[in-house]
Amino acid sequence: MLSASAKTVARLSLYRRILTDCAARGVRSIYSHELAQTLQITATQVRRDLMVVGFSGSPNKGYDVEALLGSISTVLDRAGGEQVALVGVGNLGRAILSYFQGRYANLNVAAAFDQDPALHGRLIHGLTIQPMTKLSEVVAANGIYTAILTVPASEAQRVVEELIRAGIRGILNFAPLTLRVPEHIYIRTVDIAMKLETVAFFARQDAAREVYEA
Amino acid sequence: MLSASAKTVARLSLYRRILTDCAARGVRSIYSHELAQTLQITATQVRRDLMVVGFSGSPNKGYDVEALLGSISTVLDRAGGEQVALVGVGNLGRAILSYFQGRYANLNVAAAFDQDPALHGRLIHGLTIQPMTKLSEVVAANGIYTAILTVPASEAQRVVEELIRAGIRGILNFAPLTLRVPEHIYIRTVDIAMKLETVAFFARQDAAREVYEA
DNA sequence: ACTAAGTCGTGAAACCGTTCACGATGTGAA
């Protein structure tokens, strides 16, 4: 069993994206410093990460693009492709559905749910919106264990409990609050307002610094 | 000049959200461990962060909610409210516009831009979409230095250069690539596909662990 | 007034992730 940190896994995903692009352009091999430069990290970092997946390059040719792609995919991908459920088909949910529409070969939003009866049965970005009551059934039938949660903050805790009951073990949450989940559930929250506030803060600091240093 | 790390600033934003809620419910004071529990971090972490903003509580009453709110807001907020531009009014851009619509008193999306002439002049979620050529003018006129970038990956690097030329110093990027920006520009990328892949990876690991440990 | 209980503020330690530094390795040129 491979033990990689969340940061390493995240970077592996980014390496793969670059490698896929390289492969498409016919590039056969790549050096750690090339990958590093594209992502604006250090070459050592890249080599460390690849060490984690147990991949070796050659001191002269660097890394074989196809082989590395395969190696990373073995680590990141689920056989048969990762099937994901999206819960909460509001504006953000739709945007995400649209974004994933056939974009990634191994990462597919396979079902979409909403509690609003007005949406049930409607076809949105290629998926028929289903009622929450179908959750367990669909999740089990499709071998889904990962969900994208795009419901209002007020609903999120309740819905997350439904998800877990239905067998979901990994959740990407967009509701701006900290959800309570059992130990064995992996959950990451993307808090856009918080991120934006952070960006604004540092943009302002830089402005101030310029002023003071002038 | 206050020197806080990005992580601390991010948490301050979250503390404030909780405190705002407390204030609305009439709660007068709060202990570090209460804030900690809500965010699922440690009480020490909370106290450290508040140390950074120079706020003191009392050993018996904890922190005064109103006073702490004011203190954090002094650090995070820009006088008159933060004005932000959104560039790229596709599905995700619209979802974000809709989300910020009057939701935060001190954080306002003040202008939206797109390169598509078909969108120019159209009113979407309360904003009239403007052509990119208006960027400099509008940014200068509204004192904007922060932007949300929701354009396709293929356009992102070009657009980010336009933003910087127009005076933007902080960028929240949703395009799935690493953008090249000068030293003094603060940029954060939210890469949804990468995040989802990470979540799926760990959800799968946990599943495997359960199986092996059983 | 004194004690017990609970929280705050913070120096020091621990932890994790990144970077440095360098030996090992493979390749091409003389």
Added chain:
DNA sequence: TTCACATCGTGAACGGTTTCACGACTTAGT
């Protein structure tokens, strides 16, 4: 073949963040 060179793999050092541990403080109860 041998040398010069560039990159790889990795133990050790480093730096930033979190957590521990504990003295200081405040209040309530006796």
